Amino acid sequence: MEYFLELFLGGLTRGSIYALIALGYTMVYGIIQLINFAHGEIYMIGAFTALIFASVFSILGWPVAAIFIIATLAAVVYSSAYGYTIEKIAYKPLRNAPRLSPLISAIGMSLFLQNYVLLAQTSDFLPFPQLIPDFEFMEPISHIFSSAELAIVSTTIIVMLLLTFFIKFTNMGKAMRATAQDKTMALLIGINVDRVISVTFIIGSALAALGGVLIANHIGQVNFYIGFIAGIKAFTAAVLGGIGSIPGAVLGALILGWTESFATGYISSDYEDVFAFALLVLILIFRPAGLLGRSETKKV
Amino acid sequence: MRKILSVIALSAVMTVASVANAETIKIGVAGAHSGDLASYGIPSAKAAEIYANEVNAAGGLLGKQIELIKADDVCKPEIAVNSAHKLVTDKVIFVLGHICSGATKAALGTYTEAGIPVMSPSATNPGLTKSGDYPNFFRTIAPDDAQAKLAVDFTIDKLSAKKIAVIHDKGDYGKGFAEFAKMFIEDGKKAEVVLFEGVTPGAVDYTAVVQKIKRSKADAVIFGGYHPEASKIITAMKKKKVKAAFVSDDGVKDDTFIKVAGEYAEGGYATGPKDNSMNPLNKQAIANHKAAYNEDPGAFYIEAYSAMVAITEAIKAAGSTDYDKVTAALRSNWVDTPIGKIKFDERGDAIGAGFAVYQVQNGQYVEVK
Numbered sequence: 001m002e003y004f005l006e007l008f009l010g011g012l013t014r015g016s017i018y019a020l021i022a023l024g025y026t027m028v029y030g031i032i033q034l035i036n037f038a039h040g041e042i043y044m045i046g047a048f049t050a051l052i053f054a055s056v057f058s059i060l061g062w063p064v065a066a067i068f069i070i071a072t073l074a075a076v077v078y079s080s081a082y083g084y085t086i087e088k089i090a091y092k093p094l095r096n097a098p099r100l101s102p103l104i105s106a107i108g109m110s111l112f113l114q115n116y117v118l119l120a121q122t123s124d125f126l127p128f129p130q131l132i133p134d135f136e137f138m139e140p141i142s143h144i145f146s147s148a149e150l151a152i153v154s155t156t157i158i159v160m161l162l163l164t165f166f167i168k169f170t171n172m173g174k175a176m177r178a179t180a181q182d183k184t185m186a187l188l189i190g191i192n193v194d195r196v197i198s199v200t201f202i203i204g205s206a207l208a209a210l211g212g213v214l215i216a217n218h219i220g221q222v223n224f225y226i227g228f229i230a231g232i233k234a235f236t237a238a239v240l241g242g243i244g245s246i247p248g249a250v251l252g253a254l255i256l257g258w259t260e261s262f263a264t265g266y267i268s269s270d271y272e273d274v275f276a277f278a279l280l281v282l283i284l285i286f287r288p289a290g291l292l293g294r295s296e297t298k299k300v
Numbered sequence: 301m302r303k304i305l306s307v308i309a310l311s312a313v314m315t316v317a318s319v320a321n322a323e324t325i326k327i328g329v330a331g332a333h334s335g336d337l338a339s340y341g342i343p344s345a346k347a348a349e350i351y352a353n354e355v356n357a358a359g360g361l362l363g364k365q366i367e368l369i370k371a372d373d374v375c376k377p378e379i380a381v382n383s384a385h386k387l388v389t390d391k392v393i394f395v396l397g398h399i400c401s402g403a404t405k406a407a408l409g410t411y412t413e414a415g416i417p418v419m420s421p422s423a424t425n426p427g428l429t430k431s432g433d434y435p436n437f438f439r440t441i442a443p444d445d446a447q448a449k450l451a452v453d454f455t456i457d458k459l460s461a462k463k464i465a466v467i468h469d470k471g472d473y474g475k476g477f478a479e480f481a482k483m484f485i486e487d488g489k490k491a492e493v494v495l496f497e498g499v500t501p502g503a504v505d506y507t508a509v510v511q512k513i514k515r516s517k518a519d520a521v522i523f524g525g526y527h528p529e530a531s532k533i534i535t536a537m538k539k540k541k542v543k544a545a546f547v548s549d550d551g552v553k554d555d556t557f558i559k560v561a562g563e564y565a566e567g568g569y570a571t572g573p574k575d576n577s578m579n580p581l582n583k584q585a586i587a588n589h590k591a592a593y594n595e596d597p598g599a600f601y602i603e604a605y606s607a608m609v610a611i612t613e614a615i616k617a618a619g620s621t622d623y624d625k626v627t628a629a630l631r632s633n634w635v636d637t638p639i640g641k642i643k644f645d646e647r648g649d650a651i652g653a654g655f656a657v658y659q660v661q662n663g664q665y666v667e668v669k
Binding site: 003007013124134220221268 | 497499504507515536540541561562564
């Protein structure tokens with residue numbers, strides 16, 4: 001039973017990270033029907049920015065809590081700026097192009113950012129300082145769940161709540177929903193669609209950066225390539241839950257996290273990816289739109 | 301006109317060769333001397349040259365001068381076979397090389413038929429010696445399975461582990477190491493393998509695998525792979541309070557491992573090549589290279605230099621260049637070389653050359669005696 005609980009919590013942590021990244025995929029897709037393959041790199045850039053800021057401020061001898069807040073804020077701001085710029089450079093000029101063009105542009109952007117960080121920083125694995133102090137819970141919980149993991153899970157929950165509130169009750173949220181439903185109509189009733197799209201990219205990037213900082217703190221290392229696999233997994237989670245749907249992305253991410261965790265725990269970690277992607281194939285066969293996705297009816 | 305010239309040139313070469321034949325001992329030097337893997341082959345060729353010049357200056361071998369005959373195989377098996385035929389035709393009595401395991405294996409058949417002993421400074425593939433197909437093959441570098449054996453012996457004898465979890469990164473090197481480790485543990489019957497699994501390099505975290513290690517109640521973890529995964533696993537193990545010892549390979553015996561895992565790396569073990577830098581012969585060999593080329597030697601220079609020492613000493617001890625006598629001398633006489641005091645076992649692996657176990661202590665790898 002304890003083992004089950006351990007795997008459950010491990011899967012929950014992993015799923016929460018996927019969720020933070022998957023939200024960006026799903027929001028962007030919901031608004032402009034684009035799969036932003038450069039999103040994983042935004043997550044990586046977030047982790048790198050936090051590392052750079054944390055290194056600078058720990059040289060200055062600031063307290064860990066302050067460093068954590070500054071590094072996280074810096075990562076969020078910096079990644080948002082990247083997300084905003086990527087959209088302006090790589091996707092906006094292609095907005096009316098055939099759907100394949102922005103997709104290819106996204107893959108190009110992803111490779112560009114990976115290589116840019118590789119050249120500007122290093123190909124080495126870099127140690128990431130422990131910014132969330134590893135305080136001890138009571139026995140036996142301390143064996144199962146750590147403060148870093150608790151931070152990951154609770155951040156995801158808070159972010160989910162804030163995001164839901166934002167989309168349901170603010171004007172920008174309404175504008176986003178309207179744009180997602182019908183871009184032309186939204187334009188006609190006076191919504192600044194460009195601004196809505198920019199905000200979407202900024203929010204998505206900020207969430208990915210949060211995920212990047214939290215996971216780097218959790219596993220203690222950073223490398224220019226970490227965005228690739230995390231991006232693929234988060235994209236899978238978004239598709240699993242129904243791409244375009246926000247609760248769907250979170251559900252998909254958690255299911256993916258648990259699948260991987262239990263497959264590793266009860267079968268073998270050799271098959272971790274096999275089960276994750278077999279699950280994806282099964283869902284796509286039986287529910288092509290994903291778990292919570294709506295199947296679109298196209299007007300002919 | 302050109303044809304006539306080349307005929308003259310050819311006959312000139314042949315005359316020189318036949319004159320030289322009577323007075324020299326020919327040693328072949330085979331390996332990648334050009335192409336993208338030349339950086340592995342050229343240091344060996346230089347080592348051969350430097351050592352041969354030294355021996356020649358001191359009066360030669362059995363009263364004769366050593367003549368080196370180079371053959372470039374570009375580390376390609378198909379070219380290696382041609383190189384081997386060339387060296388056999390040139391009547392070399394010993395071959396230093398080849399460099400890459402694949403090329404070595406391809407060329408060995410030819411040498412075996414011709415009865416020429418071969419010594420490689422760099423081919424680590426276990427099958428070259430373990431298969432028993434090549435009685436004429438020797439090497440001055442430890443094979444890949446030797447460090448798995450060392451890691452297993454260390455884990456069982458020194459750490460008294462009864463239950464061992466074997467983890468790898470699914471790659472050729474890591475999985476190969478892990479499979480050898482598993483085999484040695486099972487054959488030894490002193491401990492059992494409680495877990496044998498591969499992790500996915502680059503996965504977001506390894507918590508689930510670590511939980512599984514904990515559940516298996518392993519006393520020790522043997523990991524085959526490189527330092528990025530190793531540092532993530534050891535970090536997760538320490539954070540989850542898994543007490544098992546962590547033993548790994550020379551892909552992890554790298555300072556980056558300590559840098560990345562930081563305090564969590566403390567106490568972790570890794571096998572790596574023995575540290576010979578304090579050996580006076582080693583210092584001498586490097587100084588010779590510096591004198592000749594004014595730069596530090598490259599990969600496998602020391603191993604190739606040691607091979608040249610072993611070859612010449614064996615010929616001296618045998619008092620002839622006869623195949624049986626020379627190979628018998630290699631197997632029975634201990635020789636001081638830059639990699640330590642070595643002789644060869646019946647399969648051709650150097651006894652005495654090899655790996656040592658290191659432990660991370662205060663942020664540094666320290667050899668465990």
